[in-house]
Amino acid sequence: MSFLERVDQTIRRSPVWRSLFRQPYPNDERSRAYAVMNNVFLHIHPVRVRQHAVKFAYTFCLGGLSFFLFLVLTITGVYLMFFYVPSATLAYTNILDIQSQVTFGLLTRNIHRWAAHLMVFFVFLHMMRVFYHGAYKPPREFNWVVGVVLLFLTIMLSFTGYLLPWDQIAYWAITIGTNMGGYAPLLNVPVNRLLLGGLEVGQNTLLRFYVLHIMVFPLAAAIFLAVHFWRIRKDGGISGPL
Amino acid sequence: MTDTKAPPEKRVVLPVDPTRRTEIDKQRVPMSARPYRLLALVKQDAVVRVQKEPDDTVMTWPHLLSIEFFAAGMMSIFLLLMGLFINAPLEELANSNVTPAVAKAPWYFLGLQELLAYFHPTVAGVLTPLLVLVGAGFIPYVDRGNLTATRPSERKTAVVLFTMFCALGLILTFVGIFFRGPGYSFVIPYLPFFENTTPGLHFSL
Numbered sequence: 174m175s176f177l178e179r180v181d182q183t184i185r186r187s188p189v190w191r192s193l194f195r196q197p198y199p200n201d202e203r204s205r206a207y208a209v210m211n212n213v214f215l216h217i218h219p220v221r222v223r224q225h226a227v228k229f230a231y232t233f234c235l236g237g238l239s240f241f242l243f244l245v246l247t248i249t250g251v252y253l254m255f256f257y258v259p260s261a262t263l264a265y266t267n268i269l270d271i272q273s274q275v276t277f278g279l280l281t282r283n284i285h286r287w288a289a290h291l292m293v294f295f296v297f298l299h300m301m302r303v304f305y306h307g308a309y310k311p312p313r314e315f316n317w318v319v320g321v322v323l324l325f326l327t328i329m330l331s332f333t334g335y336l337l338p339w340d341q342i343a344y345w346a347i348t349i350g351t352n353m354g355g356y357a358p359l360l361n362v363p364v365n366r367l368l369l370g371g372l373e374v375g376q377n378t379l380l381r382f383y384v385l386h387i388m389v390f391p392l393a394a395a396i397f398l399a400v401h402f403w404r405i406r407k408d409g410g411i412s413g414p415l
Numbered sequence: 416m417t418d419t420k421a422p423p424e425k426r427v428v429l430p431v432d433p434t435r436r437t438e439i440d441k442q443r444v445p446m447s448a449r450p451y452r453l454l455a456l457v458k459q460d461a462v463v464r465v466q467k468e469p470d471d472t473v474m475t476w477p478h479l480l481s482i483e484f485f486a487a488g489m490m491s492i493f494l495l496l497m498g499l500f501i502n503a504p505l506e507e508l509a510n511s512n513v514t515p516a517v518a519k520a521p522w523y524f525l526g527l528q529e530l531l532a533y534f535h536p537t538v539a540g541v542l543t544p545l546l547v548l549v550g551a552g553f554i555p556y557v558d559r560g561n562l563t564a565t566r567p568s569e570r571k572t573a574v575v576l577f578t579m580f581c582a583l584g585l586i587l588t589f590v591g592i593f594f595r596g597p598g599y600s601f602v603i604p605y606l607p608f609f610e611n612t613t614p615g616l617h618f619s620l
Contacts, residue, residue, distance in 0.1 A: 205474045205476045208476045209475045209476050218479065218480070221472040221474060221475060222472060222475050222479050223473075224473050226479070227473060227479045227482060229482060234482070234486040237483055237486065238486055238487070241487045241490055245494065261509075265508045269505075272505070279502065280498045283497065283498035283501065283502055284495070284497070284498035286620070287498060287501070287620075288494055290522070290620055291494075293523050300551075301577075301581065304554070305574065305577075306565060307570060309554060309555040309558075310562055310563070310565070311555075311562055313555070317552075317555050318552045318555070321548060321551045321552040324548075325548055331521065331523070332524070339509045340506040340508060341506040341508070341510065341515050342504060342515075342619055344509035344510070345515055345518035348518070349518055349519075350520055353527075353536065353541060355536075356536035356541050357541045358537060358541070358542075373511060374511070375511075412565070413565065
């Protein structure tokens with residue numbers, strides 16, 4: 174027995190390792206089933222999946238990658254929150270500091286930005302994939318509705334985040350966007366005041382968009398994501414092939 | 416008196432005329448030799464038949480999870496490279512007194528902004544997005560023609576309508592990204608021999 178093998182065995186037999194992993198490395202069907210069933214992160218999956226579902230060209234991993242981007246955005250977003258104050262006088266300086274002073278600040282902000290665009294794009298693509306497969310048909314109608322809500326939340330997450338750097342693109346893009354609300358029939362004035370917290374984009378708008386961006390919409394998205402994943406299982410797993 | 420006790424014959428199997436032995440007779444076994452009894456006669460249909468469907472499933476680990484992990488890894492590498500080499504745009508500090516020459520919404524709203532060039536803001540900015548979202552939510556309850564049809568050839572109307580909608584959105588967004596310049600006027604990018612040309616794109620992500 175070589176030295177490495179002995180180290181390997183010692184680690185695997187240690188009480189710490191055994192307390193972490195209840196099963197040995199999954200080699201047979203039984204232990205592979207346990208590996209999925211007993212893991213809090215993996216147990217959203219069934220133990221067995223239909224063969225067509227694992228074909229890459231059937232789903233293109235679009236839904237899974239959208240969720241992965243959501244996780245990436247959560248992690249990078251939390252890191253950025255440490256260095257950002259939603260104040261009209263400080264926000265822009267904070268972004269400059271994040272880019273020049275904060276360790277990995279520029280990289281984190283870049284990844285957050287690109288992942289946000291990609292997530293909107295992937296959610297669109299996921300929706301198109303589901304439509305072309307007719308995967309919204311019974312019994313999956315309601316999960317499609319949940320998906321539409323998630324599309325709305327994704328766009329709103331991206332849109333509220335757009336204002337936070339408080340630069341000219343952000344300011345005027347949000348001005349255009351929120352002016353739309355002013356044209357809502359009957360509700361124009363209340364909607365506009367509610368979005369802006371005033372007569373034009375200002376400190377109140379920034380704070381509102383910030384709270385929506387970091388708390389309200391992510392929480393809502395997390396809840397709807399949970400329902401979305403739960404319903405995939407309850408509606409009989411991934412839809413059948415063409 | 417000799418007590419001749421004949422061994423008690425419990426069962427007597429009547430001999431059958433060999434010429435008349437049927438298949439059933441050949442299989443006849445003395446009851447004493449039978450370890451079973453006839454309990455009931457069951458029709459063929461009622462017999463429990465374990466009909467196993469052809470198993471088309473595979474284990475989630477490793478078949479599905481390896482693909483998922485691979486996709487997530489590829490996406491991580493892609494994001495890392497994007498983040499390393501392309502910086503997120505940041506312009507000068509927001510100023511409510513200076514309207515930039517080009518003010519465009521984020522790309523996913525550019526289709527709506529493009530509609531704004533043709534329709535009243537109430538139609539383009541409020542009613543259209545509302546209709547699109549609510550309409551999308553109602554798709555499964557409207558498309559009730561053939562609930563089992565999934566092939567595109569079996570549901571041509573749905574596929575054609577949806578594709579037309581997607582193409583329309585794509586074209587509007589495309590025009591918004593490439594062919595709109597200062598003051599949201601129509602421009603042609605990169606081509607200097609046109610009258611309304613611009614040297615580059617008026618677009619940032």
